[in-house]
Amino acid sequence: MLKITDLHAEVDGKPILKGLNLEVGSGEVHAIMGPNGSGKSTLCQVLAGRDGYQVTSGSVSFEGQDLLAMAPEIRAREGLLLAFQYPVEIPGVKNVYLLKAAYNAQREHRGEPEVDAFEFLQLLRERTRIMKMDESFLHRGVNEGFSGGEKKRNEILQMLVLEPKLALLDETDSGLDIDALKVVSEGVNTLRGEDRSVVLVTHYQRLLDHIVPDFVHVLSDGRIIKSGDKSLALELEANGYQNVVEAA
Amino acid sequence: MSEADYLEAFRSEQGSLGAQLPDWVMALRLSALGRFERAGFPDPRHEEWRYTNIRPIVKKAFKPAGDALAPLEVGVLDQHRLGVDSAVELVFVNGRLHAGLSQMQGLPDGAVVEDLGTALRSRGETLQPLLGQIADDRDSSFVALSTAFLRDGVFIGLAPGCVLERPIKLLFVSTREAQPVVFHPRILFHGGANSQATVIEHYAGMEGSASFTNTVTEAALEAGARLEHYKIQRESTQAYHIGSLHVRQMRDSSLRSHNVNLGGRLVRNDLNIGLMEPGAEVLLNGLFMAGGRQHVDNHTRVHHAAPHTQSTEEYRGIIDDHARGVFKGRVLVDRGAQRIEAHQTSANLVLSDGAEVDTKPELEIYADDVVCSHGATVGQLDxxxxxxxxxxxxxxxxxxxxxxxxxxxxxxxxxxxxxxxxxxxxxxxxxxxxxxxxxxxx
Incomplete structure (x- = not known):
């Protein structure tokens, strides 16, 4: 699904990722954990294709294609979607416009006909229910006036509608109360499947109680220094990053 | 058309109009002409015209609107209609009322919507104290010019308590002519106490029409009167448009002005709102979109002349290509006008390197117990x-x-x-x- 090889990237001339390697297979859930400043968010932004995040060497292949050569919108249409740590508010652009545009862009990319408006609405209704969101959310501006928790739910709602092959979650759990965390986790678990993968980037172990990963990686100073199964997350929780980083 | 050309056009028209218009109107025209002659057209040295050079209007040869109407098919006209269900609709073709295309029946008692010429002849007592009294032509040569050529337009009068459920629509269409036409539509609105109405001024032009519309609207809102006023300007991108809205608001009256400019080559709007008595409030809502080489200038002036008055102003501009936008918002608060509230924002979206916008708030406050805010932004898409x-x-x-x-x-x-x-x-x-x-x- 995703293969990152010796990835180096910098922001404003400052190296952040320094030789990162990661392989994510179909149907797998990976958690990437690490202290602040280790490069977690940079990795997400690089994969989503944001300007200003300069890849200096290395490669990323997604479903056998060169991901780094694709424009951000092509990455999304090919099935790589990022749930932002800080989703932006876009007043005046209704959620439903965004979802419909994104959904149809994806279908067009695959050579499928546009979806019928009624069918699409049915789909939206069903997915908003999973996220325990009121339908009125659909007619509000994207994240406009949403609380932190509502914004995160909205990110997952978009994923449920767009059904990415690879869902990349950047600190989606931060700032959530336990109820919201459960709803968000349930949404992500709905996304899991044999041919779908999830990469969770998180600072805390508690998300992993709800979304159980197949692999856990520790990111430090721009490289993955240790990988293991879900027990590694518990170890991090118990002993702190510092010990793991020093031991590695 | 230079100043001298207008004087000439005035002289050739004045003689024949004497029989049609009452003496007081003829006198009003003549005195306005005198003021126009003395002031002349403004040049960019004039502070109010710093960013808008009207030379193209002066240099271009226009012909005055004539009695012979341009042929216009209803089907063609329909493309320009807004599709709004209205109480009455008046259609002006090149500045002159087209009775055949207009629909003036079905107003409730207490409401009058009339061709200005007719109203000038039959309703002098109502019109004389208002016409040219709300719009101050010492301020603007274009207002003076409008009054000098006073003849075409609309009078709207609402008796106290008269409430119009459906809007009054005024459609001004200019056609493409070998020699473009200049016209001076004049609108006079009188809203009696506690009356309520929606008036839509819609300016549309056939493609390629390079006409010059010099339009002036005066509105008097008596105590408790409510007016929702729309100006929607969608003239051709070769057209010249100078317009102004002058409103005098009495106690507890309310004006909601929506000023939307999408067309025109060179456009200037002046909105002058006087909040004369306590409780009067106004919303000035504005949008313009300019592309190509369009130039759109909005000048607003809100005068808080009484305590407990309120103004809210939100103007937005979208400027692309080599277009230019101008906004100047002046708020004047008199010494005795305590406890007023005035808010103004001007937000501008500049979509290309060649586009330019000048935005300038101007607050002049002589009272000390007021709430005022203003903000201006110029930026690109986020x-x-x-x-x-x-x-x-x-x-x-x-x-x-x-x-x-x-x-x-x-x-x-x-x-x-x-x-x-x-x-x-x-x-x-x-x-x-x-x-x-x-x-x-x-």
Whole structure:
């Protein structure tokens, strides 16, 4: 699904990722954990294709294609979607416009006909229910006036509608109360499947109680220094990053 | 047409009009002409005209609106209609009322909507104290010019308590002529105490029409009167448009002004609002979109002359290509006007390197117990929002179109008439990049 090889990237001339390697297979859930400043968010932004995040060497292949050569919108249409740590508010652009545009862009990319408006609405209704969101959310501006928790739910709602092959979650759990965390986790678990993968980037172990990963990686100073199964997350929780980083 | 050309046109018209218009109107015209002659057209050294050079209007040879109406088919006209269900609709072709295309029946008792010429002849007592009294032509040569050529237009009068459920529509269409036409439509509105109405001024032009519209609207709102006023300007991109709205508001009256400018080569609007008695409030809601080499200038002036008055002003501009936008918002608070509230924002979206906008708030406050705010922004589309939309699979063009539409949407959302909102959204989307796709979305 995703293969990152010796990835180096910098922001404003400052190296952040320094030789990162990661392989994510179909149907797998990976958690990437690490202290602040280790490069977690940079990795997400690089994969989503944001300007200003300069890849200096290395490669990323997604479903056998060169991901780094694709424009951000092509990455999304090919099935790589990022749930932002800080989703932006876009007043005046209704959620439903965004979802419909994104959904149809994806279908067009695959050579499928546009979806019928009624069918699409049915789909939206069903997915908003999973996220325990009121339908009125659909007619509000994207994240406009949403609380932190509502914004995160909205990110997952978009994923449920767009059904990415690879869902990349950047600190989606931060700032959530336990109820919201459960709803968000349930949404992500709905996304899991044999041919779908999830990469969770998180600072805390508690998300992993709800979304159980197949692999856990520790990111430090721009490289993955240790990988293991879900027990590694518990170890991090118990002993702190510092010990793991020093031991590695 | 230079000053001398207008004087000449005036002399050739004045003689024949004497029989049609009452003496007081003829005298009003003549004195306004005198003021126009003395002031002349403003040049860029004039502080109020610093950013807008009207030389192209002076240099261009226009012909005065004549009695011979341009042939105009209803089908052609329909393309320019807004599709709003209205109480009455008056259609002016090249400045002159076209009775055949107008629909003037069905108003309730207490409401008058009349061709200005007719009203000048039969309602002198009502019109004389208002006409030329709300609009101060010492301020503007264009207002003086309008009064000097006073003849065409509309009088709208509402008796106390008269409430009009459906809007009054005024459609001004200019046709493409070998020699473009100049016309001076004049609108006079008198809203009696506690009356209520919606007036839509819609200026449209056939493609290629290079006419010059010099329009003046005066409105007097008596105590408790409510007016929702629309000016929707969609003239051709070769047309010249100078317009002004002058409103005098008495106690507890309310004005909601929506000023939307999408067309025109050279456009200038002046809004002068006088809040003369306590409780008067005004909303000035404005949007302009300028592309190509369009130049759109909005000047607003709100005069808080009494305590407990309130003004809210929200103007937005979208400027692309080599277009230019100008906004100047003046708020004047008199010494005795305590406890007033005045808020003003001007937000501008500049979509290309060649586009330019000048925005200038001007607050002059002589009272000490007031709440005033103002803010002006000039910027591009937000990069973070763009990336967010693209990261969901929208291509760059669709994302830009959607964000631009959203920017305009803030102004549209304040518009009261649903049918106008819908129509404007449609027109605005039609001017955005990737409009085919956006049309299906929004």
């Amino acid at each position: 990069e973070q929002s763009l990336f967010y939309l693209r990261s969901r699979g929208l291509d760059d063009k669709t994302a830009r179109g959607l964000l631009t539409f959203a920017f305009a949407g803030e102004v549209i959302s304040r518009i009261g008439e649903q049918s106008i909102r819908d129509r404007l959204e449609e027109v605005i989307v039609g001017r955005l990049p990737d409009h085919q796709r956006l049309k299906e979305l929004v």
